[in-house]
Amino acid sequence: xxxxxxxxxxxLAATALVTSALASEQKPTASELESELxxxxxxxxxxxxxxxxxxxxxxxxxxxxAAGDTKSEITAKLVDQFGPRVLAVPPRKGFDWLxxxxxxxxxxxxxxxxxxxxxxxxxxxxxxxxxxxPLDPAAERQLDAELARYE
Amino acid sequence: MSSGVxxxxxxxxxxxxxxxxxxxxWKVAKGDDNAVSGSLAEGKAVAAPAFTLAKLDGxxxxxxxxxxxxxxxxxxxxxxxxxCKDETPLLQKGWERWRGQNVAFxxxxxxxxxxxxxxxxxxxxxxxxxxxxxxGSTVGRYGxxxxxxxxxxxxRGRVVYRIAGPVEKASELDEAIERALRAA
Numbered sequence: 346x347x348x349x350x351x352x353x354x355x356x357l358a359a360t361a362l363v364t365s366a367l368a369s370e371q372k373p374t375a376s377e378l379e380s381e382l383x384x385x386x387x388x389x390x391x392x393x394x395x396x397x398x399x400x401x402x403x404x405x406x407x408x409x410x411a412a413g414d415t416k417s418e419i420t421a422k423l424v425d426q427f428g429p430r431v432l433a434v435p436p437r438k439g440f441d442w443l444x445x446x447x448x449x450x451x452x453x454x455x456x457x458x459x460x461x462x463x464x465x466x467x468x469x470x471x472x473x474x475x476x477x478x479p480l481d482p483a484a485e486r487q488l489d490a491e492l493a494r495y496e
Numbered sequence: 497m498s499s500g501v502x503x504x505x506x507x508x509x510x511x512x513x514x515x516x517x518x519x520x521x522w523k524v525a526k527g528d529d530n531a532v533s534g535s536l537a538e539g540k541a542v543a544a545p546a547f548t549l550a551k552l553d554g555x556x557x558x559x560x561x562x563x564x565x566x567x568x569x570x571x572x573x574x575x576x577x578x579x580c581k582d583e584t585p586l587l588q589k590g591w592e593r594w595r596g597q598n599v600a601f602x603x604x605x606x607x608x609x610x611x612x613x614x615x616x617x618x619x620x621x622x623x624x625x626x627x628x629x630x631x632g633s634t635v636g637r638y639g640x641x642x643x644x645x646x647x648x649x650x651x652r653g654r655v656v657y658r659i660a661g662p663v664e665k666a667s668e669l670d671e672a673i674e675r676a677l678r679a680a
Contacts, residue, residue, distance in 0.1 A: 386607055401576055457505075
């Protein structure tokens with residue numbers, strides 16, 4: 346039963362994410378596009394820039410949204426004019442894949458390193474420490490009696 | 497940890513560092529440099545970085561190389577740039593004055609909307625050729641630090657002078673053109 350509930354929750358969350366992404370693609374808002382695009386002169390996102398060209402780009406975005414363009418269409422038009430540098434995050438293609446992959450490779454390498462160090466550490470402890478000696482039967486009985494008082 | 501695993505780890509770590517250094521070197525070597533403005537500041541003429549860009553009016557491309565043998569006035573501008581609006585009538589008059597005297601004028605519209613740039617050219621009645629560089633590929637190679645900026649290239653294709661900011665007087669423009677004509 347628990348598994349079914351978990352699966353249903355996951356499916357619901359996935360549906361919500363997909364629906365939200367589709368809505369964002371079909372009916373983008375000016376504010377989300379302004380946070381994902383960079384002013385080509387000042388290298389900050391449009392929402393934080395007040396440069397002339399940034400203001401012109403914001404106006405272009407609003408006009409294109411009103412005309413019914415999708416998010417990809419608006420982004421593509423701006424990339425066509427100003428090049429891929431207007432994208433706040435690099436596109437997932439060609440050399441730019443490195444920007445996405447390198448952090449993941451770094452995390453994987455760090456995890457491997459931590460795992461290797463931890464394994465080596467636990468092995469050296471297991472080898473270096475003497476095995477625990479069994480308790481004297483009388484002491485063990487006394488310990489049991491003491492512990493029983495607290496139960 | 498076994499020595500094999502340790503050695504593999506060390507090799508991998510060194511490999512990653514070398515790869516990152518390689519990327520950095522490539523980026524620095526490929527990236528923008530201020531060769532032109534830097535050399536001019538030292539008083540040296542330097543080869544004008546080549547470019548071939550689409551003309552704003554849609555009539556094909558213009559290569560700087562095709563103007564070899566003439567003094568070239570290269571003006572970097574954008575329609576959203578205020579001082580460019582003040583400067584353009586002066587440049588247009590300069591073009592009318594120098595036309596036919598072995599001098600070419602070329603406007604390079606940078607980081608701009610094509611439509612806005614075309615409207616700008618129409619508004620100011622600009623008749624010298626203008627090319628479109630929306631991505632700003634020429635900016636770094638020339639060392640352009642702001643708009644407008646004007647470079648003067650001699651007949652041998654060397655940049656001999658630069659005016660950073662707007663050209664404010666006809667005499668300033670004429671002197672720079674004469675300098676480019678004399679340098680060849």
